[in-house]
Amino acid sequence: MSQRKRAVSASQSKTQRRSQVSLDEDDEDANFSQITSSQVQRARENFTPDQIDRKVAEVVQFILIKDQKKIPIRRADISKHVIKEYKAIYTEIINRVCRKFDQVFGLKLVEIDPKIHIYILINKLEPIHGEPVSMRPGNPRTGLLFVILSVIFMKGGVIKENLVWNTLKKLRVDPGEKHDEFGDVKKVVTDEFVRQKYLEYVKIPHTEPVEYEFRWGQRAEKEVSKLKLLEFVGEVCAFLFLLHSPIQLTNLSFTVITNVMKCALINL
Numbered sequence: 001m002s003q004r005k006r007a008v009s010a011s012q013s014k015t016q017r018r019s020q021v022s023l024d025e026d027d028e029d030a031n032f033s034q035i036t037s038s039q040v041q042r043a044r045e046n047f048t049p050d051q052i053d054r055k056v057a058e059v060v061q062f063i064l065i066k067d068q069k070k071i072p073i074r075r076a077d078i079s080k081h082v083i084k085e086y087k088a089i090y091t092e093i094i095n096r097v098c099r100k101f102d103q104v105f106g107l108k109l110v111e112i113d114p115k116i117h118i119y120i121l122i123n124k125l126e127p128i129h130g131e132p133v134s135m136r137p138g139n140p141r142t143g144l145l146f147v148i149l150s151v152i153f154m155k156g157g158v159i160k161e162n163l164v165w166n167t168l169k170k171l172r173v174d175p176g177e178k179h180d181e182f183g184d185v186k187k188v189v190t191d192e193f194v195r196q197k198y199l200e201y202v203k204i205p206h207t208e209p210v211e212y213e214f215r216w217g218q219r220a221e222k223e224v225s226k227l228k229l230l231e232f233v234g235e236v237c238a239f240l241f242l243l244h245s246p247i248q249l250t251n252l253s254f255t256v257i258t259n260v261m262k263c264a265l266i267n268l
Helices: 003-033 037-046 049-067 075-105 140-154 161-170 185-195 218-223 226-241 254-266
Strands: 107-113 118-123 158-160 199-203 212-216
Touching (some): 037 075, 049 075, 107 218, 140 185, 158 161, 161 185
Antiparallel strands (some): 107 118, 158 212
């Protein structure tokens, strides 16, 4: 099979998987919408308080495990894998789960897409200076994400794909080459960060050859303070200016840039 045919086949398979997921979600929505008040009352009578407590704990554990990879959690998955026969009291259980995250973990369960019911966990605990804990670039991948979010923000909220790649090249992160820290950079940015809802990767209509653009994703909108990001960018610029040397951003390694970010965030 030629490379072009394999690409077409892979694209068709991905489209079919998305269609199936969409159908499953429609079925799940229909099931939830058909729940009556009498079914809710019967469920409350059928399950003991201890059983409901255990189910709440199971949902909390499920969400925490899913969140380790920062993948948004679908209501359909919670229902299928954890809630099961407790579906009639799903709303009651998820409300208690939200309180548990708030009171015990200092986390907030946020529904970022009410239409298809997708949740993420965000950190409610903020340090003295106010920047979200979850967005501190404490590891290289988070640093990479923060660079991209900063560029998008400074360009008005949307940026063409080639400009992102050119920016990363200046930081010695070439999307066309395997990176020591990130491996396949393009896959990390266009697949991992997109699945995690930090970025949106959107096809630009009526372009030939096809072009794409990046925007902030729903998770980034919830987790990242744009005011703090603006302060952060200013701190980075000030830090570089204070080096008192002709050093240029293009001559710094990505590790150095990430360390500059850490210093800027600490001083916010």
